[in-house]
Amino acid sequence: MSAHVLYPGCLISRRYPGFEAAARFVAKKLGMELVDREGFTCCPDPVWLRSARQDLWLRMAARNLAVAAGQNGDAGSLVALCNGCFETLNTALHLLKTDQKQREQVARFLESQGQTLSTCLQVKHLVQVVYETLGPEELKKHLVRPLEGLTLATHPGCHLTRPSDIARFDDPLNPRALDELVEALGARVLDYPTKSQCCGLPVFVTDRELSLSLAAEKIRAVAQADGLVVTCPSCFQQFETVQMLDRSLPRVPVFYYFELLALALGADPGEIGLDQHRIKADAVLARLGHAKSSAHGVSGARGTKPN
Amino acid sequence: MAVRIDPEFRRLVRERLRDLDFNQCYQCGKCAASCPVFHRSPELLNPRKIIHMAAIGVREVLTQPPLWRCTTCYECVEQCPQTVNFVDLVVALRNLAYEMGMAPRGVQEEVETVLKQGFVYPLTGRIRQVRQRLGLPPAASDLEGVLQTLREVAS
Numbered sequence: 001m002s003a004h005v006l007y008p009g010c011l012i013s014r015r016y017p018g019f020e021a022a023a024r025f026v027a028k029k030l031g032m033e034l035v036d037r038e039g040f041t042c043c044p045d046p047v048w049l050r051s052a053r054q055d056l057w058l059r060m061a062a063r064n065l066a067v068a069a070g071q072n073g074d075a076g077s078l079v080a081l082c083n084g085c086f087e088t089l090n091t092a093l094h095l096l097k098t099d100q101k102q103r104e105q106v107a108r109f110l111e112s113q114g115q116t117l118s119t120c121l122q123v124k125h126l127v128q129v130v131y132e133t134l135g136p137e138e139l140k141k142h143l144v145r146p147l148e149g150l151t152l153a154t155h156p157g158c159h160l161t162r163p164s165d166i167a168r169f170d171d172p173l174n175p176r177a178l179d180e181l182v183e184a185l186g187a188r189v190l191d192y193p194t195k196s197q198c199c200g201l202p203v204f205v206t207d208r209e210l211s212l213s214l215a216a217e218k219i220r221a222v223a224q225a226d227g228l229v230v231t232c233p234s235c236f237q238q239f240e241t242v243q244m245l246d247r248s249l250p251r252v253p254v255f256y257y258f259e260l261l262a263l264a265l266g267a268d269p270g271e272i273g274l275d276q277h278r279i280k281a282d283a284v285l286a287r288l289g290h291a292k293s294s295a296h297g298v299s300g301a302r303g304t305k306p307n
Numbered sequence: 308m309a310v311r312i313d314p315e316f317r318r319l320v321r322e323r324l325r326d327l328d329f330n331q332c333y334q335c336g337k338c339a340a341s342c343p344v345f346h347r348s349p350e351l352l353n354p355r356k357i358i359h360m361a362a363i364g365v366r367e368v369l370t371q372p373p374l375w376r377c378t379t380c381y382e383c384v385e386q387c388p389q390t391v392n393f394v395d396l397v398v399a400l401r402n403l404a405y406e407m408g409m410a411p412r413g414v415q416e417e418v419e420t421v422l423k424q425g426f427v428y429p430l431t432g433r434i435r436q437v438r439q440r441l442g443l444p445p446a447a448s449d450l451e452g453v454l455q456t457l458r459e460v461a462s
């Protein structure tokens with residue numbers, strides 16, 4: 001497989017570094033080269049930074065694309081680990097390609113930074129890369145420790161597949177790719193009607209009650225599952241937060257997809273930071289034959305601040 | 308709720324949002340039917356109503372809570388028969404509100420945070436320690452130069 005530039009994102013690199021470790025572990029095991037670049041900022045946030053100052057949002061995103069393209073502008077693709085980064089970088093790329101006025105303004109800004117506007121690379125989510133370049137059937141051949149006996153629910157998250165004209169991945173209203181990738185690991189997938197519905201995290205800033213009620217509705221819908229699988233650290237944060245705040249909810253451990261894939265590829269839970277979860281996954285890990293993960297834990301605050 | 312039409316605001320919306328295709332909206336309400344927030348309660352957010360308020364020039368659309376309750380989930384955008392991009396409209400209206408100093412405090416704070424450190428989330432000592440234990444490269448880099456320019460653009 002060809003080289004991809006890794007965009008780690010600020011929520012993952014600064015709050016969920018275990019997800020980054022899991023993604024790097026997976027890439028290594030699957031023979032995918034991830035190239036690091038120095039100097040990225042926040043993608044930035046597709047909801048509130050864009051909602052406040054679209055001009056700043058586009059400049060920062062364009063600068064990240066330029067950093068990714070590198071000196072020779074020869075990068076093939078920029079790989080995001082988060083639905084939000086995927087959306088921002090992809091939407092910005094689309095705007096820079098289609099809106100001449102904004103492209104000229106942004107190009108001038110980049111020149112003032114000694115950089116060149118680059119729109120030739122592709123933006124991909126790592127889930128998309130795995131799905132499109134390997135696919136579920138091929139993935140199965142790499143597993144050393146399948147997740148047999150587990151029933152998992154999936155939450156693909158809005159911005160993995162929407163807006164569909166920009167994401168260009170999976171069915172935006174009835175997403176299936178993540179289900180197939182989870183099934184490939186040996187788990188059973190629980191179907192539920194609100195699978196494509198939003199986790200509610202974006203409006204945590206402006207209407208906390210609404211935000212949490214959207215998340216709670218989803219947790220109740222998947223109460224029968226052993227875990228809820230996400231592809232985005234913001235959704236992960238939201239689903240853990242609502243369970244921390246509302247003790248009446250059923251307990252459903254939340255997993256970032258690449259944590260599970262890393263486990264199935266032979267990772268040790270401690271090596272990918274699974275002990276950092278606020279909703280403990282120990283029961284699920286025990287069923288997979290892993291000893292209690294907290295032995296590797298780092299004590300101290302676990303970032304209970306929900307946003 | 309009494310609806311007050313403000314011709315000046317209507318002109319402003321037409322001018323600033325002229326690249327958006329919301330005039331294609333024929334008020335069918337399919338967006339509302341697909342909206343998870345509308346489903347919790349129609350009072351919380353009705354995208355069809357927001358489009359109408361913006362189109363006829365009701366200034367309160369900027370300050371009333373519904374505009375700030377859209378999660379940008381794009382369910383409505385996928386289903387609109389007229390290919391109206393409601394999220395683009397929300398973003399443009401929120402930018403207008405921000406410019407007029409009418410955005411909620413939390414939104415203003417996020418912009419300040421990003422312009423200060425380049426990221427929404429700080430890099431704490433604990434996270435540096437976890438990154439090291441997991442064998443990850445350091446997450447910090449010197450961004451002061453670009454942040455300085457962005458602050459100038461912002462002001």
Ligand code: SF4
Nearest residue numbers: 332334335336338387
């Ligand atoms: S679905 Fe489209 S055309 Fe129908 S009311 Fe909503 S925005 Fe207007």
Ligand code: SF4
Nearest residue numbers: 342377378380381383
């Ligand atoms: S994008 Fe906003 S208005 Fe449209 S369905 Fe989602 S929450 Fe509702």
